[in-house]
Amino acid sequence: EKGEMRLNWPAPVSELPYRSLIDVLDGKISSDEFRDKIVITGSTATGLDRWTRTPFDKDPAIEGIFVHAAALHNLLEQDWLRTVNPHLVSIIILVLGSIFSWGLQGHSFFRKTRLVKIWIGGTGCWLIICWIAIYQNYALPIVAPVFSLWGIVASQAIARSLDQEV
Numbered sequence: 001e002k003g004e005m006r007l008n009w010p011a012p013v014s015e016l017p018y019r020s021l022i023d024v025l026d027g028k029i030s031s032d033e034f035r036d037k038i039v040i041t042g043s044t045a046t047g048l049d050r051w052t053r054t055p056f057d058k059d060p061a062i063e064g065i066f067v068h069a070a071a072l073h074n075l076l077e078q079d080w081l082r083t084v085n086p087h088l089v090s091i092i093i094l095v096l097g098s099i100f101s102w103g104l105q106g107h108s109f110f111r112k113t114r115l116v117k118i119w120i121g122g123t124g125c126w127l128i129i130c131w132i133a134i135y136q137n138y139a140l141p142i143v144a145p146v147f148s149l150w151g152i153v154a155s156q157a158i159a160r161s162l163d164q165e166v
Contacts, residue, residue, distance in 0.1 A: 006081035006139060007070045012056035016069065038076075040069050081139045089141055093148045101152045115157050122149045 010016070021041060023029045042065030052067050074080040123146050130140045 005071065005074065006083065007067070008074055008079050008081045008137060009054045009056055009070055010073050013054075013062045013066050016066065038072065040065060040072065042068065079137050081134075081137055083139050084141075086141075089144065093145055097148050097152055100149075101156065115153055119150060119153045122153075 019029055019033070024031075024034075042063070052062055052064065054062060054066075054070075126145050126149070127142070130142055133140045
């Protein structure tokens, strides 16, 4: 969407270069250290800014100036997280879910242990796909596809047990 960007956090704040403005003004840090670099200045005092949790820094949260630094890094490197169109994801889930459900019908491998293996294996495969996608700067949905798979497997198990009762 316009005006929004999903930040791809480059590293924990402890690994990012940070210098105190007071040390620079007092001459404790050479100005050569900043040559040909972009410098972002801001306050890190408690209570002056919003605090943000990141994938790396949950507790304690980080100051807002690091959000600006991450956004600038993402823009310069063009590595912000991209999302897939949610309508496309819905269509893919419906189509693949229907094909998967149709493919499971009529097979004799429907024992509870095999259903659990299909359930766990399918979930694991999707999580691996999401893990690989995040390294390509794509944020894929996790919950909807996993619950869809679970729903398909559960409905097949229920249908199979109802068929056996009749």
